[in-house]
Amino acid sequence: MSYQQFQPDPRLSAFIDAYWTADGVGTAGSVQKILPDGCVDILVNIGEDFFTDDHFTFKNEQAYLVGTMTRFKYSRMLPGSVILGIRFKPGGFAAFFKFDSLHNLTDQTIPFDQKLIPEVFALNSNFINNLDIFFLSRLNPTNTSLTLITETISAYHGQIQVTELAKRYCITTRQLERVFKQHIGVSPKELINISRFQFAMEKIRQNQSTRSLMQIAFECGYYDHAHLSNEIKKYSGDVPSFF
Structure with a gap:
């Protein structure tokens, strides 16, 4: 598996820990263990479907919201899997999106409204800049x-x-x-x-x-x-x- 991490615009660094990409190149259904880090992530699947150990399937060209984890989980990526992630620092998600209570999402993954994120189904050379522009336009820290x-x-x-x-x-x-x-x-x-x-x-x-x-x-x-x-x-x- 190939994993890369990218830093957001400094003006976002108090709220977004990193943008990241992962793909299944060179794997044959390899299993990755994901450990709790206190963060909420938005995942966008821009490759083939893949699934986690709790039988949740990440479908192609769909976005998902992953709640704060309190236990480890396994993810199985296939050779055609490609994921773009936005990892928010603890509390950082609330600076961009309204959500009734993230406590209801702890250790859960749910579909996320794709209208709330920029078009990122192709990882071109400008995708980091596009994400920065998008999140800067939504930045509204209330706490x-x-x-x-x-x-x-x-x-x-x-x-x-x-x-x-x-x-x-x-x-x-x-x-x-x-x-x-x-x-x-x-x-x-x-x-x-x-x-x-x-x-x-x-x-x-x-x-x-x-x-x-x-x-x-x-x-x-x-x-x-x-x-x-x-x-x-x-x-x-x-x-x-x-x-």
């Missing part, structure tokens, strides 16, 4: 505090308490819970855990047997080796030694 809060979680790699976030940004924990579920799809605690998991995965993959898993666990804010292993297993389906 700057949410952006600051999610950026704080990211900066701390998930090593911060919900109560500390609420205190720092002068909001009650109940209000924080409601806003997160509406605009991100998960609770503040869940996003903190996913952020810490992502940081731990990065540390484990970079480790050249110079540090023990206990050391990595402490660096990432886990109580001990068992706590780290349980969280890695929960979000990836594998034990730390697998990576």
Whole structure:
């Protein structure tokens, strides 16, 4: 499988993590494991149909909205599969589109109204610029505090308490819970855990047997080796030694 990632216009960087493409060139129905990252994605299938492990089929020339994931899933891409993705940072989707509550979309994939995205069924040399123009025209951030809060979680790699976030940004924990579920799809605690998991995965993959898993666990804010292993297993389906 071939995967490429592209950065959006700097004016969009607080809300869009990346544009990306993936295709099944050189594969024969290979399976890819997708891990939780706290993000919402729009996927546009510009190649042949492909499907996920929960039997959801991505049809040709159709767009889909993928909610925030709290568990891993598998995707099977075929040689003719080509996907364009827009990955929104936590809370970033709400800066461009209105949606009643992303909590209803957690761990779900639904068809997305193609009228709400530009024509991208051919990946020409201008597709990044076209996406930038489109999203800049729709940019309407309505909750700057949410952006600051999610950026704080990211900066701390998930090593911060919900109560500390609420205190720092002068909001009650109940209000924080409601806003997160509406605009991100998960609770503040869940996003903190996913952020810490992502940081731990990065540390484990970079480790050249110079540090023990206990050391990595402490660096990432886990109580001990068992706590780290349980969280890695929960979000990836594998034990730390697998990576």
